Amino acid sequence: MKPLQPTLRNRFRYVAFTISSEGFVRKRDLRAEVFRAAKSLFGDIGLGKLRLKLVTFDGTKGLVRCHYEHVIELQAILASIGKIENNRICVTVLGASGTIKAAIEKYLQIDEKIRRIISSCVTVPVSGKAVRMRGKEIDIIPEDREIIDRADVHFIGITIDDNERLI
Amino acid sequence: MPDYIDISVHALPEGADSPNRLDLVARSLGFAGIGLTAHSPYWSQLAEQDAISGIEIVAHSVRDLRKKISHFRDSATILSVHGGDERINRAACSDERVDLLMHPEKGERSGLNQVTAKIAEKNGVALGFSLSYFWKKEGFERSRILALQHQNVALCQKFAVPVIITTDAFSHYDLRAPSQLLALAQLLNLEKTETTAALSDTPRSIIKRREQSWEAY
Numbered sequence: 001m002k003p004l005q006p007t008l009r010n011r012f013r014y015v016a017f018t019i020s021s022e023g024f025v026r027k028r029d030l031r032a033e034v035f036r037a038a039k040s041l042f043g044d045i046g047l048g049k050l051r052l053k054l055v056t057f058d059g060t061k062g063l064v065r066c067h068y069e070h071v072i073e074l075q076a077i078l079a080s081i082g083k084i085e086n087n088r089i090c091v092t093v094l095g096a097s098g099t100i101k102a103a104i105e106k107y108l109q110i111d112e113k114i115r116r117i118i119s120s121c122v123t124v125p126v127s128g129k130a131v132r133m134r135g136k137e138i139d140i141i142p143e144d145r146e147i148i149d150r151a152d153v154h155f156i157g158i159t160i161d162d163n164e165r166l167i
Numbered sequence: 168m169p170d171y172i173d174i175s176v177h178a179l180p181e182g183a184d185s186p187n188r189l190d191l192v193a194r195s196l197g198f199a200g201i202g203l204t205a206h207s208p209y210w211s212q213l214a215e216q217d218a219i220s221g222i223e224i225v226a227h228s229v230r231d232l233r234k235k236i237s238h239f240r241d242s243a244t245i246l247s248v249h250g251g252d253e254r255i256n257r258a259a260c261s262d263e264r265v266d267l268l269m270h271p272e273k274g275e276r277s278g279l280n281q282v283t284a285k286i287a288e289k290n291g292v293a294l295g296f297s298l299s300y301f302w303k304k305e306g307f308e309r310s311r312i313l314a315l316q317h318q319n320v321a322l323c324q325k326f327a328v329p330v331i332i333t334t335d336a337f338s339h340y341d342l343r344a345p346s347q348l349l350a351l352a353q354l355l356n357l358e359k360t361e362t363t364a365a366l367s368d369t370p371r372s373i374i375k376r377r378e379q380s381w382e383a384y
Contacts (some may be wrong), residue, residue, distance in 0.1 A: 020192075020340070040305065043352075072350045079347035082302030088340040092196060093347055125185055136191060151183035151337035152303075158185040 008049060011068040013096045016107035017078060018061040021089040022154045033084050034064065038077045039160045050074065055100060061108055063100065073094050088153050124163050126156055136160050169367035171345040174202030174221065174245055174374075175269060175295060175333035179345035181209040182337040192339040202245055202370070207235060210263050219374060221245030223269060229258040240264050240334070244377050247295060253278050266373045267331060269295040272315035284326040291376075293369055294319065294328055297335035298343075298351045313355070320355050329372075330357065332365045 002137040019025060031054040038047050050070050053064040068073040075100060078091040097103035122130050128142035132155075139155035147158060173193065174192035178186040185204055194199045204221035222243040226232035232248065232255055240246055246266050248259035251273030259268045268287065271294065279294075287294065296319070302311045311347050323330050330351045336342050341353075344365055352362040 022340075041301075047336045072353060075347045076301075076354055079298075079343045079351050080301040082340070088338070088341065090340045092344050094296040125179055137188060147180065147183050150181070153183045153338045153340060156179070156183050156185075157339055158367035159187040159191055162185045 011098075012051065013071050013074075013098060014055065014100050015064045015066060015071060015074055015078075016038055016061070016094040017064065017091050018094060018110070019089055019091050021084070021087055023085075023087040025059065025084055025087070025089065027054070029084050030054065030057055030062075033081055034077065034080050037081050041077055041080055042073065046073070050077075056156050060112055061094075061103040062112070063103055063108070068098075081094045104106045122165075124165075125158060128156065130163075131155070138163070168197075168365060170371070171197065171366050172200050172369045172370045172374075173333050173336070173342070173348075173366070174199055174219070174267070175204050175247065175297070176201045176336045176342070177205060177209075178203045179203050184237070184339050189336070189339055189342070190377075192342055196342060196344045202374070204245060204247055206249060207239070210239070210289035219244050220247065221247060221266075223247045223249050225249040226255055229254055232258050233244070236262060236264050236363050244374060249273075250278060255282050257286070260284075260289060260292050262333060263290040263292070264345065265290070265292050265375070267293045269333075269335070270297045272319055273313050277315040278317045279322055281322065284322045285357070288326050288328045291329070293331045293373065294323055295333055295335075296320070296329045296352070296355065296365075297333055298348055299335045299341055301351055316355050319359055324361075329369045330361065330365045331369050331373075332362065333359075 034054060051067045051071060053065040055065050074094060077092050078093055080093050094107040097106055114137045118130050118133050118158055120130050122128060122140060126142045128140045130138055130140050132139045136159045138158050142156050178184060178189055189201055202219040202221050205224045206223045207225050210222050217256055220243060222239050224235045226235055247269050248265055250256045250268045250271040256268060256271045258277045259265050296316055300309055332348060334341050334343055348366060349362045
């Protein structure tokens with residue numbers, strides 16, 4: 001079959017995003033969650049119009065394709081993802097571009113901060129065990145589970161400014 | 168780009184993150200700052216933070232609400248009221264010392280009518296819409312709350328009540344980038360200019376108003 005002329009083809013936008021999550025996120029879980037969230041928010045008809053596709057995802061950052069008129073809807077879909085496999089997740093949109101190459105060059109050339117596993121007991125600002133660290137961010141598993149149950153998370157987040165002993 | 172600010176974020180000991188962590192994450196997302204509001208039972212421990220501090224008053228009766236407003240007004244920059252009950256909503260809207268009525272739709276019904284909306288406009292009380300339902304709730308429950316929010320947005324537009332959109336975050340996983348919040352707010356039938364004002368100008372004007380009144384004092 002003859003391929004479609006360039007002027008007749010669908011125009012797409014490629015939306016770059018990063019995630020921050022409590023645990024490791026697999027590509028297929030993220031894909032399933034994006035489609036589930038899209039269907040839940042816009043229904044089958046809306047999902048058809050969006051022409052969604054998860055192009056790449058490496059564990060922390062990736063690209064989603066969508067129809068060029070529906071970038072706002074895709075931003076809403078990515079914002080409405082709150083949990084994957086019982087781990088809290090936050091998907092942040094970096095920007096949109098017309099080609100995969102431009103999207104990668106413009107938005108995905110970021111140095112990945114490496115997460116260090118640490119293990120030390122802390123008392124400030126809450127008593128518990130510091131378990132992981134990324135840049136200035138430190139995650140703590142507290143002894144008292146009341147706060148993390150209320151916020152529906154697994155860790156308490158602080159920075160090194162809160163507890164200088166951990167540097 | 169306008170200076171975006173989210174003025175209803177809950178830090179330790181109520182939420183799961185320290186004020187520094189929330190500030191760090193919010194700034195990396197593109198916010199110019201955050202306002203830390205604590206529900207009134209958790210208020211005292213937050214008092215000495217130098218970030219914009221606020222209180223969200225939880226009251227069980229109108230009398231209790233008035234008492235708490237008088238008690239907290241001078242110590243908090245942002246005084247918001249934890250809405251839901253229709254009598255509390257109305258009492259909050261008719262008090263000009265209140266800056267913000269959060270989630271009036273938290274109860275069984277929308278919690279707002281034309282009378283309340285008119286009073287809120289007269290007293291300069293803004294209405295806060297929490298967008299956290301988009302990722303915290305699902306299915307039928309979410310559509311029920313969104314329907315109530317739609318109705319309240321329409322009332323606010325008709326009676327020119329100032330609108331504020333927030334994440335109502337309890338941890339940094341509840342924070343979203345401003346562009347995403349604007350996209351979600353547009354799903355609530357807010358116009359594009361209204362959403363931008365709801366995340367930048369309106370919250371700023373509340374903070375400015377309070378600072379001016381302190382200077383005059």
